[in-house]
Each structure stands twice: as C-alpha cells, then as structure tokens.
Amino acid sequence: MTDIATIPAEMGADGAWEERRGSRWLEPEVLDVRRMAQVMREKKARFVTMTALLVEGEKEPRLSYHWDLDGSLLTVVTRTEEKHIPSIYGICEAADWIEREIHEQYAVVFDDHPYEPLLLRAGDAPGVNLPEEDE
Amino acid sequence: MSYRIAIGPYHPALEEPYKLDLVCDGEVVRDAQLRIGFNFRAVERLAEQRNFVAVIALMERVCGICSNVHTMSVCQALEQIAELEVPPRARYIRVIVAELERLHSHVLWAGIAGKLIGFKTMFMACFSLRERVMDVLEAISGNRVNYSMNRVGGVNRDIADPQAVLRAVEEVEREVARSIIPVFTGSRSALSRCVGVGVLDEARARSLAVVGPTARASGLPQDIRKAAPYAAYQELEFQVPVESSGDVKARLVVRALEILESCKILRQALAKLPAGDWRGPTEEVEMPAGTGLSRLEGPRGEVLYSVTTDGENDTPRRVHVRTPTFANMPAVRVMLRGAQLADAPIIQASVDPCYSCTDR
Numbered sequence: 281m282t283d284i285a286t287i288p289a290e291m292g293a294d295g296a297w298e299e300r301r302g303s304r305w306l307e308p309e310v311l312d313v314r315r316m317a318q319v320m321r322e323k324k325a326r327f328v329t330m331t332a333l334l335v336e337g338e339k340e341p342r343l344s345y346h347w348d349l350d351g352s353l354l355t356v357v358t359r360t361e362e363k364h365i366p367s368i369y370g371i372c373e374a375a376d377w378i379e380r381e382i383h384e385q386y387a388v389v390f391d392d393h394p395y396e397p398l399l400l401r402a403g404d405a406p407g408v409n410l411p412e413e414d415e
Numbered sequence: 416m417s418y419r420i421a422i423g424p425y426h427p428a429l430e431e432p433y434k435l436d437l438v439c440d441g442e443v444v445r446d447a448q449l450r451i452g453f454n455f456r457a458v459e460r461l462a463e464q465r466n467f468v469a470v471i472a473l474m475e476r477v478c479g480i481c482s483n484v485h486t487m488s489v490c491q492a493l494e495q496i497a498e499l500e501v502p503p504r505a506r507y508i509r510v511i512v513a514e515l516e517r518l519h520s521h522v523l524w525a526g527i528a529g530k531l532i533g534f535k536t537m538f539m540a541c542f543s544l545r546e547r548v549m550d551v552l553e554a555i556s557g558n559r560v561n562y563s564m565n566r567v568g569g570v571n572r573d574i575a576d577p578q579a580v581l582r583a584v585e586e587v588e589r590e591v592a593r594s595i596i597p598v599f600t601g602s603r604s605a606l607s608r609c610v611g612v613g614v615l616d617e618a619r620a621r622s623l624a625v626v627g628p629t630a631r632a633s634g635l636p637q638d639i640r641k642a643a644p645y646a647a648y649q650e651l652e653f654q655v656p657v658e659s660s661g662d663v664k665a666r667l668v669v670r671a672l673e674i675l676e677s678c679k680i681l682r683q684a685l686a687k688l689p690a691g692d693w694r695g696p697t698e699e700v701e702m703p704a705g706t707g708l709s710r711l712e713g714p715r716g717e718v719l720y721s722v723t724t725d726g727e728n729d730t731p732r733r734v735h736v737r738t739p740t741f742a743n744m745p746a747v748r749v750m751l752r753g754a755q756l757a758d759a760p761i762i763q764a765s766v767d768p769c770y771s772c773t774d775r
Contacts, residue, residue, distance in 0.1 A: 301495040302643075303708050326637070327624045328710075329737035331721040346708070346719065346737075351642030353708060374624035377745055378737070385459075399452035399774060409460050 282323050282349055291316045293356070303353035311358040316345065317368035317375075325349040327374040332382045334411070341386050360388050367393035385409035417445060420756070424453045428760035430527060431770040435763060439756055447751040447759075449744060454774035462734035467493060467567065467702055470731060474720075475561045477736060478772040480523065483516045484713040485720075486565040489734065491645060492707030492722035493567045497700050503689040505569040506647040510684045511580065512555065512564050513646070513711070514677040518587060519548040520714035521670045521677075524767045525595055528667060531761045532608040537598055544590050551583045569695025577685040584685075588678040591671065599667045609664035613750035613762035616661050620746070627716020628673065629743045629766045632658045632665035639712040651683045663758075663765045670767075702726070715739035715767050738772035 284304065288296055292315055293308035320327070328346040335342060340359040345368075347354045358365070367390035368375045379390040380398040387407035400408070423434035434450035458477055465473050474485040487509055494501060501509075522545040529537030549559045555574055556562035564570050574580060598605055615625070620633035630637050638655045640648040656672035658665035704726030711718050716739030723733040743766040750762050 301498075301705070301707060324621070326621070328717070328719055329735075329742075331733070331735040333723055333733050333735075336725075344721065346721075348637075348642075353643065353710065355708065372624075373622055374742070374745075377741060396448075397450075397452075399455045408457060 284349060284352060284354065287319060287323065287354070290319045291356075297354070303355060305355045305357065307357040311356065312366075313345070313358060313368055314366050314371060316356055317371040320347050320349075321371060323349060325354065327372050328353070330375065330378045330382060332386045332388065332409075334386070341388060343382070343388070363387060364389045364391055366391050369393050416440075422759070424450070428531070428763075430764065431768070433768070433770050435751075435759065437751070437756065437759060442756050444751045444754045444756055444759060447748045449747060451744070451770060452774055454770050456775060458775040459734055459736065462731055464730060466729045467700070467731070470734065471565065471567075472561075472563070474734070474736070475563065477738070477775055478769055479560055480520050480769060481516055481713045481715070481718075481772070482561050483512050483564060484711055484718050485736070486563070487513060487646075488709045488711050488718050488720040488736075489722060490565045490567050491709035491711070492720045493700075493702065493724075495707035495709065496705040496722065496724055497567065497702055499568045499696065499700065501646075502569055502692045502695060503647070504573075504691050504693040505695060507684050507688050508570045508572075508574055508693055509565065509646040510648060510651065511574060511681060511688075512552070512562060512570075514681050514684070515548055515552055515555075515580075517677050517714045518584075518674060518681075519545050519552070520767075521674050522548065522587070522591075522595075524670060524714075524764075525599070525667070527764055528599075528663075528761065529605075531764050532605060534598070534602075534605060537595070537605075540590075540594055544587060544595075547583055547587060551580055554579065566695065567700050570693050573693050574685075574688065577688055581682065581685050584678050584681045588675060591674045591678075595674070596671045599664075599671055606664060608758070608761060609667055610662060611660075612663045612758050613754055613765055614661045615746050615750050617659070619749055620661065623746045623749065624742055625716070625746050625766075626739050626742045627712070627714070628666055628669045629716065629746065631656060632669045633661040634659040637717075639710050639717050643710060645709075645711060647684065648680075650687070651680050653680050663761055666765045702729070713739055715769060715772075716743065736772075736775060738769065738775070740766070740769045740773040744768055744773065 297304040325347040331344040333342045345356045420437045424432040432453040436448040438446040474489045475482045477485045526538045526541030617634040636657045706723045709720045719737040721735040
C-alpha cells in the first residue's frame with residue numbers, strides 16, 4: 281500500500297491531507313499540476329475526474345483533481361490564473377475529455393491541450409455553465 | 416489509399432446518437448474519432464436552479480437505464496454534507512434497487528450484443544428476461560424507468576413483498592445460467608465475433624482510467640462496492656469477476672458473471688432486510704455549506720457526484736457528474752485501431768455506452 285501522507289511533499293505542495301466526509305482533500309497555496317499528475321502516475325493512482333467550481337467573490341474557478349489510490353478518494357484543489365492552467369493530458373491521457381469539457385463549460389484554457397470540440401458544435405462559444413454576466 | 420466512413424449520429428449500428436468517424440484501409444480500421452454532445456441538455460447548469468428535492472428528480476433524468484444510480488449518488492452526496500445516517504432498512508432497499516437496475520441493464524446489453532453479432536434470438540430472449548426485471552421494479556416503485564426511490568436520508572418506498580422479488584430474481588438467475596452464459600461462452604458463432612476483437616490491454620486500460628466491466632475485462636479488479644463500500648454492500652458477500660484478455664468476449668463474460676453476482680447480492684439483501692424505518696428524516700433537512708463526493712458502482716462502472724452547497728440557498732451551488740461512459744468511451748478509439756470494419760459496431764457497443772449520461 282502506498283503511503284498517502286507523503287504525497288503532498290512529493291508533489292512539492294504545502295499542507296497535508298484533510299479528511300472530510302470520507303475522502304481526503306489537499307488545498308495547497310501553490311500547485312504545479314503537471315508535477316502532481318506525474319507523482320500520481322508514479323503511485324499508480326487512477327485519475328477519476330476534475331470538477332470546476334465558481335465561488336462567489338472569486339474571479340478564478342477552483343479546479344478539483346480527483347484521484348483514486350487503492351480505493352481512497354484523493355482530491356487536490358487549485359485555481360486557474362487568468363483562466364489558464366497547464367494541461368495534464370500529456371502525462372495523464374485520461375484527462376483529455378474532462379479538460380475539453382471544462383473548457384467548454386467554464387472557458388478555462390488548458391495550455392498545450394490539443395483542443396477538439398467535445399460537447400459543443402462548431403460556432404458555439406465556450407462558457408455554457410458561466411453566469412450570464414461572465415459569458 | 417485510406418477512406419473515411421462516418422457512422423452516426425443517427426445510425427442503426429448505434430444505440431444512441433453520437434458519431435464515429437472511421438479512417439479505413441480496405442476493411443481495416445486505422446483510426447477513429449468520436450463526436451458526442453448530441454444529447455447535451457446542460458443538466459449540471461439546470462441543477463444549480465433546482466431545490467434539494469427537485470434536483471433529485473432532475474438527476475434521475477440524466478439516464479434512462481441507470482436512473483437510480485443518479486438519484487442515489489446525489490442523495491449520498493447531500494447526506495454527506497448534512498451528516499445524515501441512512502436507516503438500515505433504507506440502505507438495504509437501496510442495494511436491492513441498485514442491483515435490480517444492474518440486472519436489467521446487463522441483460523439489456525446482452526440483448527444488444529446479440530443483435531449486433533447477428534444473434535437475434537438472443538436479443539429477443541434477453542429483452543423478454545429484462546421485462547421480468549422491469550416488472551419487479553414497477554411493482555416496487557410504481558415505475559419502470561424513473562423509480563423515484565431515493566430521498567435525502569432514506570427511501571421513498573418500502574419493499575412490502577421481498578418474497579415476490581426473490582422469486583423473480585431466481586427466475587432471472589436460472590435463465591441466465593441456462594441460456595445467456597452458455598451461448599456467450601460456448602457458442603462458436605458468438606465467440607467467432609468476440610474472441611480477440613477490440614482488445615484493450617491492462618496497461619492501456621490503466622492509462623485511460625477506464626471503469627466498471629470495461630476495466631474488469633482488462634484485468635483491473637476495481638469495483639467501488641468493494642473498494643469503498645456504500646449503502647449495505649459491506650454486509651454482503653459477492654465476488655468481482657475479472658477477465659484478462661481485454662477483448663469483446665471478456666467484456667461479455669464479465670457482465671454475464673456479474674448478473675449472477677447481482678442475483679447473489681439480491682438473495683442476501685432480501686433475506687437480511689432489517690425491520691424498521693426506511694423513510695429517514697420527516698422534517699425538512701437543513702443543508703449546511705460543504706462539498707459531498709459520492710461514488711457508486713453503476714452498471715457501466717464508477718459514477719462520481721461532486722455536490723457543493725453554500726448553506727444559504729436551497730439550491731446546490733454546483734453539481735458535477737462524472738459518468739462511467741465519459742471515462743470509458745475514449746478507450747473505444749484504441750479498441751478500434753486495427754479492427755475489421757464489420758466489428759466496429761460490436762466493439763463500440765462492448766463498453767455499453769450511454770450517451771444520455773455522457774452528454775448530460
């Protein structure tokens with residue numbers, strides 16, 4: 281079994297896992313998402329998905345990366361910068377569709393992701409889940 | 416010289432609308448592109464405008480086959496946020512309905528697989544069997560598709576006659592063991608369309624993070640009912656069937672064996688069904704601020720719901736759904752590369768795709 285407690289340090293992230301309602305959460309001040317993906321790949325963690333969340337009063341969406349490691353659900357939370365964040369697709373191919381979906385729903389740009397439309401048809405603008413004033 | 420064949424979005428080879436663009440050399444598929452979104456209804460956005468009761472009914476409509484998985488998932492997430500304990504009888508009823516749903520979903524899929532490999536008698540036999548399961552679900556819930564069984568903290572209906580459910584389960588089990596399993600594991604006609612077709616090896620299955628029977632047919636023994644048990648699964652004995660060949664046959668066999676495991680779970684759950692309350696809280700549930708992460712093993716694999724509330728409004732701040740087909744479908748591209756064009760319909764169907772779920 282993998283020692284989950286050491287993962288934040290291996291990712292170069294500050295803080296420790298917090299147990300909340302049956303899953304573990306990590307919300308570091310700074311996170312290199314590509315390094316996180318690399319560490320998770322080395323641990324053979326399964327990428328589950330990512331969740332984008334708009335928080336009132338915050339300009340940038342929060343992105344939660346969900347991983348399964350030996351049945352434990354691990355969630356690492358970060359924020360975009362000017363609606364940009366590095367893509368982890370090159371490290372974790374399972375992130376392909378969800379990065380494309382979050383781009384279309386929240387207009388987040390995943391840098392270096394070879395973008396192809398997923399849900400939207402040609403001509404539709406990304407940001408279908410944004411409140412009207414942000415669209 | 417290669418050429419392109421577009422299948423879909425509306426095509427007899429596809430159960431639901433989506434599009435496969437195949438690049439072929441002669442009869443061999445060299446590459447495939449998938450295009451989805453034809454069922455996109457912005458359900459996640461709509462969920463932000465529904466109260467904590469209406470959102471359950473909305474999420475039930477994400478899928479017309481595994482509707483119960485969606486209500487159970489959203490309820491579990493809300494129960495996490497509200498820190499609610501579900502009564503023991505309700506936990507068992509949730510298992511019973513979830514396994515009946517898995518039964519009818521897997522039997523439906525076996526019928527579709529039969530049709531796609533040219534075995535229409537099997538299609539008819541499976542759909543007839545599925546009707547029996549649907550009748551049981553209707554007897555329990557009053558509905559054949561949207562059962563409305565789950566509520567926050569409990570269930571909406573009791574199972575008044577467990578023996579009637581048991582009789583139907585035994586009938587399904589007998590028929591599956593008598594006809595479906597022998598055909599899909601022993602018939603030369605069926606096997607010739609399935610063995611070595613649409614292979615997804617273990618390494619690629621792990622890399623693509625596929626889930627459910629698709630993962631288990633590629634040698635990955637993952638099942639949320641075992642890895643992170645919910646409802647009453649930790650109190651029930653069952654096996655997780657795993658095959659290693661990663662082909663269409665393996666996906667068929669895994670699902671066929673899972674039907675028998677579901678019957679085993681149902682027999683135990685019906686026998687152990689505890690007495691007592693099943694409704695849960697009768698007063699309106701206070702929903703504080705928080706995020707609940709709920710994972711269930713649906714018929715097609717792991718479903719994840721992330722539900723966030725702000726503690727002020729009676730609507731969720733965010734509901735995110737990761738359906739199993741959303742995780743599995745990118746693997747179809749890998750399965751199709753190098754396959755015969757004539758096998759493309761059964762290969763894409765072998766992950767049991769649900770586009771209503773995927774598009775939301």
